[in-house]
Amino acid sequence: MSQATLASAAGKLRAFDGSQFNVLAGFDGFVDEIADAVDKRADAARYTRLETISALAERIARAAGLSSNIELVVRQMKLGGNGPIMANAMLQAGCAVTYIGSLGKDHIHPVFADMAARCKACYSLCDPGHTDALEFRDGKLMLTKNHTLKEVNYPRMLDVVGLPRLQAAWSSAHLVALANWTMLPLQTDIWQRLLHDMAGVAVPPGAIIFVDLADPEKRPAQELAEALHLLKGFRKTHRVVLGVNQKESMEVGDALGLRLKPDEIERNAAQLRQALQLDIVVLHPTRNAACATEAAGAVLDGPYCPTPTLTTGAGDNFNAGFCVGLMAGLDTKELLAAGAASSGFYVRKGRSPASKELSAFLEQWAARYGDSSF
Secondary structure, X not given: OOHHHHHHHHHHHHOOOHHHOEEEEEOOOEEEEEEEEEEXXXXXXXXXXXXXXXXXXXXXXXOOOOOOOOOEEEEEEEEEOHHHHHHHHHHHOOOEEEEEEOOOOOOOOHHHHHHHHHOXXXXXXXXXXXXXXXXXXXXXXXXXXXXXXXXXXXXXXXXXXXXXXXXXXXXXXXXEEEOOOOOXXXXXXXXXXXXXXXXXXOOOOXXXXXXXXXXXXXXXXXXXXXXXXXHHHHHHOOEEEEEEOHHHHHHHHHHOOOOOOOOOHHHHHHHHHHHHOOOEEEEOOOOEEEEEEOOOEXXXXXXXXXXXXXOOOHHHHHHHHHHHHHHHOOOHHHHHHHHHHHHHHHHHHOOOOOHHHHHHHHHHHHHOOOOOOO
């Protein structure tokens, strides 16, 4: 990676007109409460938080055989779920978004109201899930309540959206984002049904399907492998991209019988892409990222933020920036820069960047290239 790559990515994204690109995204939806776990409380207004996941684990371990109270302080309630966060970022980039997901059964939940109003079309299948997102300096814990998401299924989608409108959205979409396989227990069936019902639907040249798994540790390895092997079927019409973070990459590798090494992310991305026969695999830990295509591979360091404003949704914003880069025609290294810049802006500002802000962030990064404080 070099200053020239960052500057080149910024220039191409500045020329990108998102309004000319349609996005179809789904199928989850969560109400996120971003919270601190309290260590010590000074008074009604002041407290210190448990700074690390290890500190929380030690607190919980000391309660074994006894009992304990752990106070959570909610800092923010916001839209959540991989699909809505990524869709919201695509809206910020100027794209025309159709969203299908779990945003509210009888009415759209208020946290999604702004996103839904800005979408080209929005279809809600059921009530959202709920997440207590505990953020720490060394990571985050997502404590989820998913019971409503069993209603995210293909028959319900046909009832709410209808096959003609679903095929119309599919046919116009330059990007289809299939998010949160792990917490949608019937998503594999949805993929199978889409492969069948969309088989004869013409799509824009170069159309992309982007898949996000969302921490598949709790799902059986065989189920994960079977779902992932379905994806190559979409390559008849689309470029298929799998995005994973560091933890997810190791879980996928295990499910596929691969021996991945945590510190070899560029090699890992290439091995996963080859094993799954996909167009692109992108791997994004917190401090770096790697990408593998049939023709090339690349790795990128930074920009790492040691004191983030918000981390829940950082990966989804990386995915959005990466996908904007795909639609804008960026090369492999530039794609990583676009993803990292989108995530980097988000964790610093606590919101997704608008199109011009993403370009400006890349320009600032280029100007301060090599500055560890950026």
